[in-house]
Amino acid sequence: xxxxxxxxxxxxGLLALGCxxxxxxxxxxxxxxxxxxxxxxxxxxRGRVYFGAFVASLxxxxxxxxxxxxxxxxxxVLVVPLKTFLITLLGVHLLVA
Numbered sequence: 186x187x188x189x190x191x192x193x194x195x196x197x198g199l200l201a202l203g204c205x206x207x208x209x210x211x212x213x214x215x216x217x218x219x220x221x222x223x224x225x226x227x228x229x230x231r232g233r234v235y236f237g238a239f240v241a242s243l244x245x246x247x248x249x250x251x252x253x254x255x256x257x258x259x260x261x262v263l264v265v266p267l268k269t270f271l272i273t274l275l276g277v278h279l280l281v282a
Contacts, residue, residue: 187202216244217245246278
């Protein structure tokens with residue numbers, strides 16, 4: 186999916202592929218799984234599974250979104266203040282999550 190986003194949707198292109206793999210594939214997957222396991226406590230109860238899936242997806246999407254402003258700041262390519270960029274990106278991705 187990251188390759189499709191890179192080549193078809195032109196979201197950063199090939200130059201941003203490494204960051205996109207980290208931000209959209211690796212971090213959300215591992216973090217989401219850890220949060221899900223912690224939220225469900227290994228119990229297959231329906232309500233706990235729904236709660237775990239909701240919390241895990243919310244945190245995973247927000248963590249991936251938070252990485253973009255932090256990586257941009259680390260690279261020194263920010264045009265807007267870091268706080269403004271971070272709040273805007275987290276707010277938009279909160280709707281996505």
